[in-house]
Amino acid sequence: MAQADASMMGAGQGPARAEKLVTSDGTPLKRALERAERQRKLVALGLVTPLLVFLLTVFVWPIAQMMWLSVKNDQIVSAIPRTLDELRTWDGRDLPGENVFAALHADFMEDLERPRREQTTGPMGIRLNYELSAARSAVSRTSRAVAGFEAPYKEAFTDAHRLWGDPALWRIIKREGRPLTLSYYVAALDREYADDGSIVQRDERRRIYVPLFGRTLYLSVVITTMTFLLGFPIAYYMSILPMRQANLLMICVLLPFWTSLLVRTSAWIVLLQQQGVINSGLVGLGLIDDGNRISMIYNQTGTIIAMTHILLPFMVLPLYSVMRTIPPSYMRAAKSLGATPSTAFRRVYFPQTLPGIGAGGVLVFIISIGYYITPALVGGQSGRMISNEIARHIQQSLNWGLAAALGTLLLAGVLILYWLYNRLVGTDSLKFG
């Protein structure tokens, strides 16, 4: 690599000559060094590139694509371009004129000529149905009958399905006849478009997602607090024990950490269900009647207990590693200066554990806010979280736009929290085992 010519280095000639330092093959030293530096940089990049490309392809890009689904809105635009053209001058109040219906007829006729897989009115019907129920059947019934329509088309369409005579449907077509939409986010925030196009809150009975986000946050806070309350004493206890004993107790923390999530969840089902170990034990001891077994699972209590158990190691591990580094002499000093044990703990010990509490707390909170499996298995109705709703929309209701919008909101929340976590402790502190 870059080896400066020794004779020139050693000669001690003036600064004017020093700029012309060359390597043995005659290139100036500065350039040779730069090239070497660049090469090393390329090697480093080259080592990282395979994984980077891999993750960008199978992880980052799919998520970006999913987020795109939350604003993508081409179903109506590609199905009825002519109609949208004619609608541009519509005032949005009464039913549109005959010209619009004639364009709609032309659009439907053109769609009939396409091969079945490429037909566009089907997706349009599904899209409209998210905004107005029964719109799907209006579209599909019309598309079956449209070949027999004759002018005036306005009557023909309204005869085929009453919805075509409803200005509300036309307002939706006009509003959503754009390649991008915010309507999934509007729905995800429990809002809807009023007749005049403004965004208003849904009436109380139909609000689903905001309360669900609220419940998810509430459960995550409760679970984080529980893990803190349970994790702090045992982390402290382990930190004051000799290393050997502490490591032995550490196994009690690590074993659950390494045990399959489904094993731990089924363990709680076994323990908590009505015919389970705890209830049967209580009945056997005569503490409760056979008829009044306590329901501890398939509700919020079940979710909280099981998730606290599952996430407790994530709190204990960072807490313990911070507590190990706090010298016990500080507490002794505080006490010898006259502080009561509780004052010494509160003013001297506790503040030093804050980085661990912050790290563990944010970690547990981030994990629990996006948890899916445990709430789905032991949560019942009242223990459901936002992830369960996202999964439902992907697998059952097939409203992928709404699922993507909910997912994007969740992801944004988690990324903000992670950024905070990074500010608090830095990623370097992430360790396992």
Added chain:
Amino acid sequence: MSMPAYYTTKDKIWHYTFRVICFAIFFFLLAPILIMIPLSFNAQPFFTFTREMLTLNPEGFSLRWYEDFLGSASWRRSIQNSFLIGIAATILSTVLGTLAALGLSRSEMPAKGLIMGILISPMIVPLIISAAGMFFFFSSVNLAGTYLGVVLAHAALGTPFVVITVTATLVGFDHSLTRAAANLGASPTRTFFKITMPLILPGVISGALFAFITSFDEIVVVLFVAGPGQRTIPREMWSGIREDISPTILAVATILVLISVALLTVVELLRRRGERLRGMSPG
């Protein structure tokens, strides 16, 4: 926690109360896992201890749930799938993750923070989001319901663990060793396999174990991306819990607990070895 002689009665009471509280919490951590082990030998299809079991009558115990587990074709298939997918994903994520960690630990690495952020992201992003994204993407490229799809997905989820463990090992790595090797005429490849690899091997192996356990225990992505042909053990347990919950689940759980105990032991031994090698105190 030995008790100093100057403790007052109040201190002593507090001392013992604190211990009781701590052991109650440790009990909370371990009991649910341990209680499944005896229950998995239940002769009856119940999730409670029968009278025979409590009186230690041999008739109360049986291996029927283990027979059920090993005798069923779908469970056997799921074991096969879990290991196949787990091992393939582990190899992929270990190779890619180790290379990336080597690159990241070089001081010349540009944009380190950003790249690290991307490489860690599969660990941060909620699984449901990753699963949803992969579901849409793999369906569009015809990888949904294939082994390759599940392996790629699991490899992506496992890489952060490899990157983090290997990077941590490389922090204590003495770079003058590789320079010495190069100085003595070894090619970069030879240096890597003769010098670097043996030194970072404990980190690589524990990263690989983390990647394996991630795949072995993963269920959310499997639910979305795998087809009926790729049902893994967690996927089979998921339907077992949701549809017909029988003590077979407990037999599976017991076996899985034993596997995790074995893995935990290996990781712990590797960690101690690694710390000894780097001259740190064991423990």
